[in-house]
Amino acid sequence: MTTVHEPRTSPEVGGIGHSVRRKEDDRFIRGAGSYMDDLNLPGMLHMAILRSPVAHATINSIDSSAAMEIEGVLAVVTGEALAAHGLAWMPTLSGDTQAVLATDKVRFQGQEVAAVIATDPYIAHDALSHIDVDYEELEAITTPQQSLATSTLIRDEKEGQTDNVAYTWEAGEQDSTDAAFAAAARVVSLDTHYPRSHPAPLETCGVVADVNSITGQATIYMTSQAPHAIRTVFALVAGLPEEKIRIVTQDIGGGFGNKVPVYPGYVVATAASLLIGKPVKWIESRTENLISTGFARDFHMHAELALDGSNRITAMRAGILSDQGAFFSDAQPTQFRAGLFHICTGSYDFPAAHVTAKGAYTNKAPGGVAYRCSFRVTEASYLIERLVDNAAREVGMDPADFRALNFIREDQFPYLSPTGFVYDSGNYHGAMDKAKEMIGYDGWRDRQAEQNSDPDASKLIGIGVASFTEVVGAGPSRQYDILGLKMFDSAELRIHPTGKAILKLGVQTQGQGHETTFAQIVAEELGIPYSDIKVMYGDTDNTPYGLGTYASRSTPVGGAATAVVSRKIRAKAQKLAAHLLEAAEEDLDWEPGKFTVKGTDQSVTIQDVAFAAYTNHPVGMEAGLEGVTYYDPPNMTYPFGTYIVVVEVDTGDGTWKVLEMVAVDDCGVRINPMIVDGQIAGGLTEGFAKANMQWITFDDDGNCIGSNFMDYLVPTAWETPRYQLGETVTPSPHHPIGAKGVGESATVGSPAAFTNAVIDALWSRGVSNIDMPVLPHRVWGALNGVEVSP
């Protein structure tokens, strides 16, 4: 059923469906946010990290004596010093190990080699150039193909590692897939590379570690999307008692997956604070951020579709090779080595699929992270949406019609995919129809036919479609854990005597607006105005345990926990109301904020009830009005949508620009439509970025090209297209408020739409693939049949 949610509450209460303005903005617009580098503690020292200038080398020696002579330098920490405390290596969130500070070898350019602790950040950075490291260079292995072919072992220190394979994985069923291909009327294939990218939030990573040498209390202020999990990892790695570790995140200046992993800088700063007994601050520079922390993607993909004689898809097979860099430091659920790549069968109904993936170690920065992406869904969605677009053109069908022919129909949900996932709900035809109508699809096709038919046309029109399906909200604890930590999430709600409330979350905002949205969920469930509800997160001493915010899991999991805990409180409130009204519980009607005795005008407000919980509760009932919920979702949620882009490609120079774009998203019930649209507009821009300009490259020696914002291009307002946003609403049937999550949809769905648009323009000129980013020289080369450099 497709309906737009009408608010049940007044604008003052601000429950679900109200675009109330964000509570957090009041501090941000005054410059009163508190980001990591804004924190200064008394006696605080500053840390700078020395990084490897080469991609692969043996370390013969490190001499830090000259650095130690500089006034203001207190310590130079090396891998050897950390090894004495068992801290030279640490576990990654994907179950691999990663060097904290290099001991034996460096394995990527930018790897952490030593750290200077000084009284001033300028002095700490000065001292780096006075540390003398003797490197003996080794051959750099910079592609996964090279990595699998060579006998050089990148992870020679790792016990039991006999090759350069970081992981292998498969899903689906080979026999039935092979049989379907053997019987196919036509097979369509695509080879493409989803390039290495970096989330590059505007605030880099950082930490202020404050270990009290007398009490042993470690307060670690850290840019983390997952503070509770990090606390546990710190306890396990450093052997610190977990009750003495407190992780505090403060305001986070964007995350996008970059701030999920544990980085060496966090660990070294904490160790330094422990050893010296003073707070230590480390703030990453932009170059450090781009060359050493959480890159994303870098998937080399081959895929095929089998079609029958009536253009129905009958099977898919895909083989993936991912470049993991020197350490497998993704954050992947234990059972999902290639994340949720399963969703590569997309929005389409066919019975057979078989997918294999292999990750290779290389001498590049370790990773990767799921950049604004639910565990590899982005690569999967891109692959299938590129493939169906090419399939449509190969069989001479309109790409929108080909999709409509093959979509899972609305009456097929819940739908079991051939890789074993149960899609909870969807209406793919509805989103497609709306997107086509909004953009005037047929009109654009007519204009395209006219303009592109001229063989001398200098401008070609292309129309790109993508109908993505995501799988988000990890996840049900029987399947989803990170390092054994189950992926439930939590909410604790306390209603104060005056009817105001405090909500404490296990999830972690990085700009998504949780202080507003989560208050709106409580407002919806209890009728307490959203402005009366303080939302807390990001302080492990003062919030319930949760796995944090990434993979669009805040609303599906943390939002569900918030609704459920609110309902628990409402159940107790009803008992209190019955006591106050001298009526039976079952004789009370509820509307947001008020209990009324059926058939009368006798009522009490939630505020009256809250006061009574502390001043007039009945004998035999506990005082207070509060609760906590740990929500274990029964299934993932499956947001979807259709994006259509019209581009104009200049055949002379290969540039392309967006003439019009429509994005129709269905993320279930929208809690705050303004915030949802903001998430989508931001996500579309990151999708455009990857299709148009944004990638990290390396030369043959493993030097990172793209180590600053002059070389790693991210879009400014000038390049960024304008978007028209539309919606359909198909509530998740298993989520307490029917919401599905939206933070990543647009980044998942849009890269294929942009790329398909350019291919659509060039198809009649014989072009069937250009890898992202679709750079002008690549377009020009493809148009002119000229091999160009990457």
Next chain:
Amino acid sequence: MQITVNINGASETRDVEPRRLLVDFIRSDAGLTGTHIGCDTSSCGACTVLLDGRPVKSCTVLAVQADGSEVKTVEGLAEGGELHPVQAAFKEHHGLQCGFCTPGMMLVGSALLEENPEPTDEEVRWAISGNICRCTGYMNIVTAIQAAGGEGS
């Protein structure tokens, strides 16, 4: 060397190293942390302040170059407790998400509106093209700046 910089109407006199960046002078010496650092290469604009009324990237200006000048930071945008129209418009039009680029964006926006109170979409986009936002996709930032202009900034 000793310098005096007027920041948001208050005089700050300090001995600084010649190499000290203006952004560090503002953040660490004057203690005004609303000005952010995003890139170190004058690419992102998070550190934008107004130097004698003109937007500059304070990570690429030496503190000594600002000697005797007036600097306005985000903390100086509101006057007498009253929000600057650009500040109000950023909240009203959802022109910010994580808030890290916001001070720089608002200062550039306010400077643009001083010269051109009714800028077109293109004019706003050109003006803020030295400032990177990773969250919003810019649409609402452009709308907010235009709306602030419409309020007679």
